[in-house]
Amino acid sequence: MTALLWAAGGTGFTFLMTSLGAAMVFLFRKQVNALAQRIFLGFAAGVMIAASVWSLLIPAIEEAEAAGMIGWIPAAGGFVLGVALMIAMDGLLPHLHPGAREPEGVKAPLKRTTLLVFAVTLHNIPEGMAVGLSFALAAQHGNDPALYAAAMALAIGIGIQNFPEGAAISLPLRQEGMSPVKSFLCGSLSGFVEPVFGILTVLLAGQIAPLMPWLLSFAAGAMIYVVVEELIPEAHLGEHSNVGTLGVMGGFLIMMILDVALG
Numbered sequence: 001m002t003a004l005l006w007a008a009g010g011t012g013f014t015f016l017m018t019s020l021g022a023a024m025v026f027l028f029r030k031q032v033n034a035l036a037q038r039i040f041l042g043f044a045a046g047v048m049i050a051a052s053v054w055s056l057l058i059p060a061i062e063e064a065e066a067a068g069m070i071g072w073i074p075a076a077g078g079f080v081l082g083v084a085l086m087i088a089m090d091g092l093l094p095h096l097h098p099g100a101r102e103p104e105g106v107k108a109p110l111k112r113t114t115l116l117v118f119a120v121t122l123h124n125i126p127e128g129m130a131v132g133l134s135f136a137l138a139a140q141h142g143n144d145p146a147l148y149a150a151a152m153a154l155a156i157g158i159g160i161q162n163f164p165e166g167a168a169i170s171l172p173l174r175q176e177g178m179s180p181v182k183s184f185l186c187g188s189l190s191g192f193v194e195p196v197f198g199i200l201t202v203l204l205a206g207q208i209a210p211l212m213p214w215l216l217s218f219a220a221g222a223m224i225y226v227v228v229e230e231l232i233p234e235a236h237l238g239e240h241s242n243v244g245t246l247g248v249m250g251g252f253l254i255m256m257i258l259d260v261a262l263g
Contacts (some may be wrong), residue, residue, distance in 0.1 A: 003139030003202050006148060007132045010155035011198035014131060017159040018124075018191025021166025025174050025183045028167075035243060039234050040164035045231035047161045048127075049248070050255035052220040052227075055134055056155040060216035063137070067210070074213035081214070082126070082221025090229065093122055113141020118167045120190040121182030123230065126222030127162075131155050131203035134217050139202075140209055153262035157255040162191060 060078065061071035094103055094115055103115045134154050138147035170187030174180060205215055235244035 003206070004199060006138070006151065006197045007135040007202045008195060010131045010135060010151060011128050012126065013155055014159045014162050014194045015188075015191045016160040018166040018194075019184075019188040021163040021168075022170040022184045022187030022190075024167040025170040025180050027186065029169065036164075037168065038244040040161075040168065041231050041235035042244040042249075043251035044161040044165060045227045045235060045250025046248040046253070047157045047255045048223045048227050048231070048251075050252045050259065051130060051154055051157055052223045054256060054259040055150060056130060056216045056220035056223075059134075059137060060121065060213040060220070063216065067213070069213070071213075072123035075217045078214040078217030078219035079224075081250040082218040082223075083225045085192045085218075086126070086225040087227075089122060089125075093118055096133035097231055108214045117173075117186045117190050120165065120187075121193055123226045124162075124191055124193045125197050126219055126226060127158050129201045129215075130219040130223060131158060131194070133205060133212075133219055135198075136202045136205035137212060137216070139206070140212065149262045150259060153255075153258040156262075157258050158194075161251065162175040162194075162255070166191065194245030 009036070057075055060075045064074045066070040094107065131151065131154055135148070135153035137149055138144050141147055166187050169190055170183045173183040173186055178186070201215070201219075205212060208215075232244075232248065235247060
């Protein structure tokens, strides 16, 4: 129950940050400046890479070795499964990335605005899983305060990068002709999958504790897929971009500091 409450609080914070970012639609009518957008996307990529390594893959290896297993096997296996799931969802779920002309996934008679929301929602799922698993790991180790602190560091890092992400969905929706209120609600609700999947992950992890190394690396694989498939390419927008690269470095650095300092 403690892990469930912490996970609800942690993913609730990430959802709140998405909502605050989406609220920028009430302050700005135009889309985020292209330069700022590159920095934000790069920053989000850096945060997710660092979180995948420090908060997910390293704990997965340590958990496997503590259980007498070969550490890299569940880490690599779970990672591959996470990537495979995201490839499947990317290919099946209809979605449209901001700035793109053609939607991806299975063709469906959906509005552009709906497809835009689906794109961000798809990427928020592994983030919610990652936060939920971190709190579940702390609970399985006798409510270890250090592990709870590390889980909170992960939630803070993801929450920080969710702020510009919320704006990145609500502002394009406004430009598509949607009202400010509806744009805010859609941008905000795109982050609602994080508490949903975070809580579900805690409930699942409690029932299959021996699979924790696989689950942790599974979330890492899903997050790295999002970074490589979407965030880094969009941060550079087809050109060599120092600001996008510096955004990645900055996000990685901040997430690493949060994890080490609080963990």
